[in-house]
Amino acid sequence: MRTFADVLLRAAGQHGDRLAVRCGTADLSFAELVHRCRQVGGLLDALGTGPGDRVALWSANSAEYVEIYAGVPAAGRVVVPLNTRWTEHEIADAVVDSGASVLLCDRDPGTVAEALGEAGQVVRLDPDDGHAAPPALGYHDLLAAAPAAEFHAAHEDDLAGLFYTGGTTGRSKGVMLTHRNLLANTAHSQTTLPLVGPGDTGSGGAGPDVYLVVAPMFHAAGSNSVLQCIALGVPQVIVPAFDPAGCLEAIETQRCTTTLVVPAMLAALLEAHPAAGRDVGSMRLIAHGASPIAMEVVRRASEVFPNAELVHLYGTTETAPLLSGLRHEELLTDSDRGKSAGRPVLGVSLRIEGPDGRPAPAGAAGEVLASGANVMAGYWNRPDETAAALVDGWYRTGDIGLLDDEGYLYIVDRAKDMIVSGGENVYCSEVEEVLFRHPKVLEATVFGVPHERWGEQVHAVVVARDPSLTEAELVEFCRGSLAGYKLPRSVSFHDGELPKSGPGKVLKRELREPYWEGR
Template sequence: MIRSLGDLVRRNARFFPDDIVTVHAGRRTSNRALLERSERLGAALLASGCQRQDRVSILAMNSDTYLEVMAGCWLSGLVLATVNFRLAAPEFEHILTDTRPQVLIFEATYGPAIDSIRARLDIGLYVCLDSDAFDWAIPYHALMDRGAGSLPDQQVQPGELATLIYTSGTTGRPKGVMRSHLAELTLGEQMAMMFDFRTGGRSLVVMPLFHAGAQSSSYAQLWRSGTLFIERAFDPARALEIVAAERITNLHFVPQMLQAVLDAAEGREVDTGSVETIAYAAAPMSPALLRRALARFGPVFVNGWGMSEGNGTCLPKHKHALTGPDARLLASIGQPNAKAAIRIVADDGSDCPPGVPGELWLRSASVMTGYWNNSVATIEALRNGWLRTGDVGYADPAGNIFLVDRKKDMIISGGENIYSQEVERALAEHPDVASVAVIGVPDDRWGETVMAVIVPRAGTRPTAEEIIAHSQRLLAGYKKPRHVRFVDALPLLPSGKIDKISLRRAFAGGTGIIQGESGS
């Protein structure tokens, strides 16, 4: 019986011992070998002084060893606390001070940053994955040597914490999301069902394993056995090469990644015939980009909506239609999955009728336990078994859900509510727009006005006047952008979402500091 994530590792080693579970940098690891090494690591962590539910932090890029550390924590009843490697030393300090791990496992490239803050941290043991150059840390192989013998079954319970993941910080300082084994198992099972993972599937992992996106698709493939092809980082051309060479069946991208893969595939003969599912999640995808993707890859796309705090809806493959009545669903996040319930709630707490936007509330076993060391935020987010997601959307009469914005991204101009995602979808229809973000900027007369920040398609030079004229054909006058800025790239959070906090900060005064800007 599967009661914890560690049980998945044990089950696959029992029934599929010689099947390959990970491929990374030329190494192929079997289910049996993963169990043996992760049990050895778990025993070593307990021998090093870790107690039940202590945190073990990891600061590293993707590798097969990353999954080994994950599994070692699952099997030993410890909490895996991931750290975003893209952060700066002060941000590492905030997260590690909040987490208070007993052990920090890190790659050598981050050693100097950790050393600069180490005096202010309370960490019992530092472990370097790939070097013995730090006299204040032991090498990973030395830690593994402490795990001689087998790890007794720790009888990890479903309600115990499995992971601690810090949010992208879209609404302020990152918060630690506490996720139980039950929540993670439910998430993996949902993903396996929604995204059509099958036994013996071959999944490419290119999103960072410190984030819920890559973790969730990894759980799904573990549920169905199969192989995880783990890449250290995302490279679109490299991803296409692996798909062709290794006959990958499952891909999981955020929209910005999918756009990069489409650009890399343009004009090339690349065999992608093995691909059965391309899941996209974490951020809205414009129907224009999705139509382009469908034309290139065919009807293999599945949309999943969720967040680090919980997982909720799915738009399945057969509802991704380019023509006919279902074509409008390309702008939808689909329906609640089989293990979730959704409410759309007005400000007064009542349920919104079809067509009326409200905040999406989610109930599911995949929902977090709460925020680490933050009871105020937990009480605000969790209400009588429901997670208040902060996303605003509406349902059509058939129950299909359409996102319109994050509550904190809604623009109020002259008393009118303007949903940034509606404006973004309209602007994305312009042939010269590669990607776009819409924000509100201060205005003395209207309170806020709409600004569009646009990355032009390669080889084009759209003007602000053209963009505004295009928007007037698709949107009410008060929704059109009053300002347009052109940039080389949009700032992204680790989840793949556009960092609108940075954009608002950059353009708060109507002028910007982002490279390549021009405007009306």
């Protein structure tokens, strides 16, 4: 299998009548899903798009999301998933940057519609789309009228998706992922998160899996399950929005066996379980990643989900996303090995580059570099940043880590100055840029501080120009420019100039250390 179309054709041929997607009361068999993916191509033809055109997708998890996510690349177009937690301004930036000519959304597009330009078209996915005010079109009516087009004869190096991730300049960057990248990641995932399809038998005699889709599908990690499940004939039970009680109910009633969550979601499931009283014995594998996790959460998870293997994943959007995995984390809570991000997945090579640019010896920290068929083609319309990130076939992750003498990876810092809060990436420079706009702010710096549930939260240190400045005033000022998860959750006011290095850079480590002592 080399392209999205190959995966879909395999599914239709091998698993046609079996359940592919369940979301609420809506069920799709694999044959129905593949037919609707063909209709997505027919719909895009009718809208006047052609191969290589970008199609933006701004939606919560849904059955429609699956068919669009798979159908757009199979039709030779490029899917552009958009973060539903972004503000309209942030969404519009990504739409403009991508050059998308079509926006498929499950909400009022507001000012984002203007970002498409005069020739752009908005298609509403929500159930009331037929009542959408012009110029929005209704997805379900358009799809019903669309012919089932033949899949595009794509090449594996053709662009399949543009996944936007925050940039250190405060602007989004489009990560170009090809068919090869995303299918390679599907194969890599199967070595670390082995799903069991119909007719197969997993370890311990496990039968066919039922995958619970909880993580937001606009993330590369959240949509990772789409291709893997379709390729293996594994049904996906989709939760539109994360609700701990609803997820526990789905596990019990649908007998879900596997899922991927961020640590904050796992912690919320553990908190909700006693009151919900649901039978979660069907779960056999729970993967987590995207932010740090406390060992106490892992211990509790192994008690609440006694039959589940816990897997810690590490990756980046630029690597489609999986790089390494630590299996059976529940058995390692009392060892240093439990703090690692595991070994590289099959098909991925990792190395540590020291400050001198040479490979670092085992146990020595340096920048983590990765290579493999899953590494991105580059950043959309950003040749300089692409050249800096991709060197001689290796992707510079910007993370600081080390490999021990058995090949286990340990992440020790983030050179990219990024906060991971509840699975969402927050770039400090973006928040700092907004803080500096406030007329009462003289200096500001931002970093992550520990949070029991979210892993990290945004903390700002500010030197005030006007002593009347308050924390509440600053947070409210930021609210109009930043998504909720990017807002400072705490602000401390610093007397005098912020500490700086010789070249004049703020010494964030010095400011951050007191918050992380003993962790």
